[in-house]
Amino acid sequence: CHEYQAEHGCLPPVVISDERGRPIHSWRAILLPWLESRGRTEPPAFVYSFSDPWFSPGNRQAAQDNPDLYTMLVTTDGKEVIQKSKLAAVIGTQTYWSPSGECRRLPLEGDQDERHILLLEIPNLYGAWSQPNDVTLDEVLTLSKNQQFTPYGAHALYDDGSVTWFAPEALTEANLRRLLCPFDTTDAEPAVETSP
Secondary structure (H helix, E strand, C coil), rough: HHHHHHHHCCCCCCECCCCCCCCCEHHHHHHHHHHHCCCCCCCCCCCCCCCCCCHHHHHHHHHHHHHCCCCCEECCCCEEEEEEEEEEEEECCCCCCCCCCCCCCCCCCCHHHCCCCCCCEEEECCCCCCCCEEHHHHHHHHHCCCCCCCCCCCEECCCCCCCCEEEEEHCCHHHHHHHCCCCCCCCCCCECCCCC
């Protein structure tokens, strides 16, 4: 995300839609060239086409060839999967991922006391990593209220690039709201137009 912002001036859009408004590419797919160019992948390499939507046969194959990308698995003795989570953008007017599609910037210099969550592990968020199915702030707060982060907690990627695991009891509505919302709706950072 930081490398994308360095090149484009802001975060990638949470989703790219076609002329009819159907979501065709996720931020996860948009970041693939940065993952691949930095040698952070293992074979098979990503063979994802931006000319076709995420659900095209070729792009479904790319997701099947890299099934664990952006996912986390909780297993018993490394064998039986008991929970599958997906790394998600939390969409909201106060989060890094604007519902209107406006791109937001990460802070250039991190302040340990002012860090905010950029991406959050969401338990049982089904679908291929390429599927544009992220969550809203209200949905995350409902997950917290309904104790859906119990018993395994969740990992979070902060805006400074650090990763933290949260125990379920730390994922309260108040704590999540504070950590996910770097922008006050009354003075949100101005939008920056960009294309992937």
